[in-house]
Amino acid sequence: MSTRDRLVESTRELLRERGYTGTSPKAIQQRADAGQGSMYHHFAGKQDLALAAIDRNAEELTAKAERELDSPGTPAERIATWLRREREVLKGCPMGVLVQDPEIIASPTLRSPIAGHFDWIRGRLTEILAEGGLDPRLADTFLAVLQGGYVLARAAGDPKPFADAVEGAIALLERATAE
Amino acid sequence: MSTRDRLVESTRELLRERGYTGTSPKAIQQRADAGQGSMYHHFAGKQDLALAAIDRNAEELTAKAERELDSPGTPAERIATWLRREREVLKGCPMGVLVQDPEIIASPTLRSPIAGHFDWIRGRLTEILAEGGLDPRLADTFLAVLQGGYVLARAAGDPKPFADAVEGAIALLERATAE
C-alpha cells in the first residue's frame, strides 16, 4: 500500500475511533508510519485527509447496501436483510459518528459528502418501499433505527440495544406487510 | 444565578454545541463570565464539570419524559406523545451527542450516568409496552428512532428526516395496535 493510501486508511480508523475533533495529524502520521513532511506533501491538511477518508467510507458503505437491497425477495425481506447485516456496533457507524462531531457539522465541505451518502440510501429505500406500497417515511424510520441503535449500544457499552431495536423494527414491518 | 450555576449551565450548552473533546475549560469560563481560579475553585476540572452538566441533563430529560409517558391514553398514544415532543433537533440530543464523543466513551465515569439515563427510559417504556401487550424490544426501537432521527437531521442540516422517522414509526405502531 502506498504512503498515500496508508494515510487515508489511518485517517479512516482514527475518525471512527476518535472523531474529527479528537484526531490529530500527528496521530494519523504515526499510525500510517509516515512523516510530517510526507503527510503535507500528499494532503493539504487535516480537512483534506478527512475528505478522502469520508469518500472511501461512502464507496464501501454504498457497495454493501447496494448488494443487500438489490438481493432477491420481497421489499420487506430485502430491507430486513440490510438491517440485519453484521456490524461492529460498538465502534459506531463510520459516517454516523462523524455527524455528531462539532467541527464536521460546522463545515459544509465535510458535512455535504456525508449528507450525500445518507441521501443515496434514503432514495434507494424509498424506491423499495414504493414497490411494496409502503409508507415512504419508513425510509427515515429504518435509517434512524440503525443510527440510533449505534447510539444506544455505545451508551450501554453493549450491542444488545442495537439488536433489539432492529428486531423490533423488523417485527413491526412484517406486521404492516402481512395482509 | 451563582457563579457555580453559571459554570454548569455554560458547560451544558458547550457540551451540546461542541462535544466534550471540543470543549475547553477556557471556553466554559468565558461563557460563564468566570475566571480561571473561580472555575478551579468550584470544580476539580473539566471532567468534574461535565459530570455536573450530565446530571442536570438527566434530571431535566427524565422529568419531561415522565410527564409525557404518564399522561392519560392508551400505551400507543402515550408513546406517540413522547415521540412527538418538540425538540431542538439540529442541536442534537443533549445526551446522545455525548455518547459519540471518544473521550466520553472511553471514560466509565462519564459514560455511566448517560447509560443510566437511557436505562431509565428503556425501563419505563418497557412497562408501558407490557401494558399494551406489545413486543418489549420496541422500547429500543423507539429510542433508536429518536436518537437516529437526530443523526439524520444533523447530517442533512434539516429537521425533516427526524420528523419523518418519528411519524413512520408511529404509523407502524398504530398498525400493530389496531386489532
Next chain:
DNA sequence: GTCTATAAATTGATAGAC
C-alpha cells in the same frame, strides 16, 4: 517524496497573591 526544525496558538492545569 520525505525529512527535520521551527512556531504561534491552544489545552488543561497549578501556584500563589489578594
Next chain:
DNA sequence: GTCTATCAATTTATAGAC
C-alpha cells in the same frame, strides 16, 4: 472565592534541506 502568572504538552501547520 476570585484573580493573574506560569507551565508543559499538544495542535496544526510552514520552511527549507536532502
